[in-house]
Amino acid sequence: MRVDEVPQDNSITYAGHKKVLYAQDASGHYMTVQSSGWVVEETATCDAVAEYEARAEEARLQVLAGTQSPLAYHMYRCRMDLPLLAQVSGVWRWRIRRHFNPRHFARLTQRQLQRYADVFDISVAELKTVPGLDP
Amino acid sequence: MTFQHSQSAHCESGVISSLVSHAGLPLSEPMAFGLANALAFAYIPLVKLAGQPLIAYRLPPKFIIKGLCKRLGVKVAFRKFSNPMAGAEALNNAIATGRPVGLQTSVYYLPYFPEEMRFHFNAHNLVVYGRDGDNYAISDPVFEEPVVVASRHLNKARFARGPLAPKGLMYQVESLPDKIDYAKVIPQAISKNFKVMMGAPLPIIGVRGMRFLSRKIARMTDDPKQQRLFFGHIVRMQEEIGTGGAGFRFLYASFLQESAELLQSDALLKASEQMTSAGDEWRAFALALVQECKQSGSVGKAALAEKLLVCAEKEAAVWRFLQNWTRA
Numbered sequence: 001m002r003v004d005e006v007p008q009d010n011s012i013t014y015a016g017h018k019k020v021l022y023a024q025d026a027s028g029h030y031m032t033v034q035s036s037g038w039v040v041e042e043t044a045t046c047d048a049v050a051e052y053e054a055r056a057e058e059a060r061l062q063v064l065a066g067t068q069s070p071l072a073y074h075m076y077r078c079r080m081d082l083p084l085l086a087q088v089s090g091v092w093r094w095r096i097r098r099h100f101n102p103r104h105f106a107r108l109t110q111r112q113l114q115r116y117a118d119v120f121d122i123s124v125a126e127l128k129t130v131p132g133l134d135p
Numbered sequence: 136m137t138f139q140h141s142q143s144a145h146c147e148s149g150v151i152s153s154l155v156s157h158a159g160l161p162l163s164e165p166m167a168f169g170l171a172n173a174l175a176f177a178y179i180p181l182v183k184l185a186g187q188p189l190i191a192y193r194l195p196p197k198f199i200i201k202g203l204c205k206r207l208g209v210k211v212a213f214r215k216f217s218n219p220m221a222g223a224e225a226l227n228n229a230i231a232t233g234r235p236v237g238l239q240t241s242v243y244y245l246p247y248f249p250e251e252m253r254f255h256f257n258a259h260n261l262v263v264y265g266r267d268g269d270n271y272a273i274s275d276p277v278f279e280e281p282v283v284v285a286s287r288h289l290n291k292a293r294f295a296r297g298p299l300a301p302k303g304l305m306y307q308v309e310s311l312p313d314k315i316d317y318a319k320v321i322p323q324a325i326s327k328n329f330k331v332m333m334g335a336p337l338p339i340i341g342v343r344g345m346r347f348l349s350r351k352i353a354r355m356t357d358d359p360k361q362q363r364l365f366f367g368h369i370v371r372m373q374e375e376i377g378t379g380g381a382g383f384r385f386l387y388a389s390f391l392q393e394s395a396e397l398l399q400s401d402a403l404l405k406a407s408e409q410m411t412s413a414g415d416e417w418r419a420f421a422l423a424l425v426q427e428c429k430q431s432g433s434v435g436k437a438a439l440a441e442k443l444l445v446c447a448e449k450e451a452a453v454w455r456f457l458q459n460w461t462r463a
């Protein structure tokens with residue numbers, strides 16, 4: 001890649017930051033060049049983020065409908081999935097899956113709730129609710 | 136303490152090259168990367184990350200630091216902690232020694248990362264070079280400028296759990312070698328790298344891994360959503376995760392060029408050109424993948440698989456050429 005081929009696409013995923021790429025100058029010598037983004041990379045990143053957002057939104061609607069606990073919403077909002085949440089929280093997958101059920105979630109102890117809240121970096125009160133839900 | 140922040144393409148090679156340079160042995164990022172024989176390729180369908188198979192363009196985390204230090208004879212002291220409080224205290228004591236400290240952290244809990252880049256990746260490296268009360272002065276090699284992070288966030292990032300959990304890993308350069316015999320270590324590193332790329336015992340690593348992934352693409356299901364996620368994942372692993380472009384291929388080409396100058400070797404210069412050309416092929420592959428993502432069927436699975444095979448063949452040619460050079 002030549003220096004003038006380094007993409008400068010002002011990707012929103014960079015949030016105004018610049019990343020370093022290695023490219024050749026006119027004489028073929030390698031140097032570092034700052035890039036403000038590449039559309040190709042931006043598309044892929046936004047796709048991955050949108051996937052989590054779509055899942056979180058789906059989970060949120062299920063919470064409003066009363067068919068699921070807020071746990072799944074927070075999990076997807078924090079860009080996690082079930083295997084990852086299990087690893088990060090140290091709670092077994094089948095137990096987390098059980099806690100997706102509003103009935104079981106309502107019976108969780110303060111300690112168990114705190115464990116999830118720590119992982120998501122939020123308070124227990126926030127963990128128990130989702131945007132759009134009346135307290 | 137004053138610390139020369141320099142922005143680099145990749146976090147691990149950037150951290151170790153600036154730590155070693157700070158200790159008194161000037162070392163560029165491409166040199167650190169190349170001498171650690173860090174270039175690789177792996178496609179491991181059994182290991183899933185967020186539901187997608189593991190695709191890597193370099194050796195696993197920590198191999199760059201360990202490999203480089205072993206090859207050069209740089210001594211680095213590593214410490215891990217089971218107790219976050221002990222980890223925080225040890226970090227404060229280490230900073231007080233006046234030497235910068237390398238840390239392994241999770242990206243997700245670092246507040247200065249752009250929102251869209253915050254994924255649960257636990258093997259991000261950065262340098263801490265100072266403390267002011269509750270705030271740490273941090274030189275993160277993939278950012279333009281040094282940043283300040285509150286201890287709460289830094290501790291959270293150091294002790295994140297999950298795959299590749301950092302467990303508070305911190306490291307400091309202890310001692311440097313008297314001199315480096317580049318005529319010896321460069322061929323060594325290249326020869327070792329040849330073995331990773333061409334001689335792996337499993338068909339999932341090196342050039343064979345690329346061919347394997349190519350077959351997988353050709354046989355991919357027709358479900359556009361699955362395709363989109365999978366292709367997007369390949370592009371992200373190749374371009375987004377701080378690779379310096381084309382999955383570290385340009386970084387390695389830069390290493391070959393610097394080595395060519397050090398050793399006055401025309402062969403290495405030629406190999407650098409070939410590696411650049413392979414890198415350009417990878418960039419074209421990523422472009423085609425995203426085109427296919429945007430409009431399913433616009434490129435076609437067969438054409439994508441074919442493009443990846445071209446990358447594989449180009450790299451195989453470079454590595455055979457380099458191996459001949461190390462044996463000559």
